[in-house]
Amino acid sequence: DDLRDRVAGRRADGAVADHLGRLLSATGFEAWLMEAALEELCAQATDRLRALSGGRYSLVVDDREFLVRDHHHADELRSVRTLSGGETFLTSLALALALAEATAELAPAGAPTIESIFLDEGFGTLDPETLDTVAGAIEELGAGGRMVTIVTHIRELADRMPVRLEVARGVNGS
16 A cells, blocks of 8 residues: 555645646746746736626637637637627737836836827727727826827817827828
């Protein structure tokens, strides 16, 4: 019995060593690191997405792919490809903001940080209520010390920005 217990213990130790060996191999470690980073990005993006979507959506990573959990439909889990244009925009914005935050957090002490975000369009896919939510999020980022640059043809959004450059067509060009 004692010998069987020792053999079982050695087998368990061997299984742990094999698993660590796979994780620490050149490709295994990279895959493990990427998976951990993706999970963290997903968690941070979920916080933003829940706020932007009024609590309707959260994100899940499954086999390196993003899925959306729809809390208004019995927590149904589905592909992000099933989202509408406006919902896709909100999800992309949440991921971009989470990535900017994660990049700032990972920067070594004293290193330059990303203090600006550039959003180029996509606002036309949003209904007025969602546009207001996004504008509020952009204003919040600006109030938090980030420079947020947007490119838009949506007058309601442009009018909410404290500083703006307007491009107008003329006879000799824009």
